Amino acid sequence: MKSHKKDSNCIKKDGNIDQNMKKNKLLANILESSSSVSIISTDLNQNILYWNTGAENIFGYQASDVIGKKKIQIIYDGQESKKNALKAKRQIISTKEGTECELQQISKSGKKLWSRMTLTPCFDENENVIGILGIGIDITQNKRSEQNLRETMKKLKKTLTGMIYATELIIETRDPYTAGHQRRVAMLAKAIAENMNLTKQQVECIYIVGMIHDIGKISIPAEILSMPRRLTSAEFNLIKNHPQSGYEIFKKINFPWPIADIVLQHHERINGTGYPNGLVGKDIMLEAKILMVADVVEAMASHRPYRAAFSITRALGEVKQNSGILYNPDIVDSCVELFKKGKFSFDSNNSISPLLKDINVLL
């Protein structure tokens, strides 16, 4: 931000507008007629030199009440706000440039306020910074609206998350052999995403999708899901419909995460041999690539109706062997590292079930 040099907005220490400003009646009128904009100047010790009508209206103090008093003690609310104001002051002195910031303030009557302040250095004849001119607009209403929006979003997320958990329970009630499968996949996929330093939003999304990624199995006859033998190709073709069925269930729900697309892609493989659409790596979402690795490792390490559980070493061997072929190598490496370094095990995550506890992890 450009600074105003010595002949623009200098304020004399006696509290009067600089001689140059006095000559400019128009500017003086602007300063005084800005009834909803606070214009305050201080010296470098934060002593108030000028306080316009707007500042009187916003903070409730008359100019005569505050001239010569320390601004920081009068209008800044809380240590954080005072710290930020001092930080802005130090920045202006060292750079001789203006800055902008949002500061929490308090009126004479104790009302909490938020202002967006434009702070500009004032100079003497030798261009030394001798004070700061602050122009502020009241953004308290905007801040309240933002806060209300955040709370509404939080409630909405909780409702959606609750709905997702209910969905998960319905699936598991119908298909006891996969009870816990989705939850364990979700926990492993979340751990991989965290290990890869993905954003909080991505981690949240991956966890949620993991919890319901097999919802499409609801359209498959229960006898097929629990068949105690290997499936015929016709039966397996029915199973292969479940990503598409899951997509159809979720596609019209406007989740804050791309759940339907990730569900659709969770059985794709990066070399194009997956289903239902045979997508290749670049066309598969990162979240789906993580989910597919977690899904395979969990499925191999768990008991199935037609076979006993494989060891985790064998499950990890499967994804390692196909790293770069079926699965993204970075994701495989991240997954293997989690187990190798003891950062994750299904045993320690198996008991994580109380639903509200899981919701609190996310929100």
Ligand SMILES: [Fe+2]
């Ligand atoms: Fe699946």
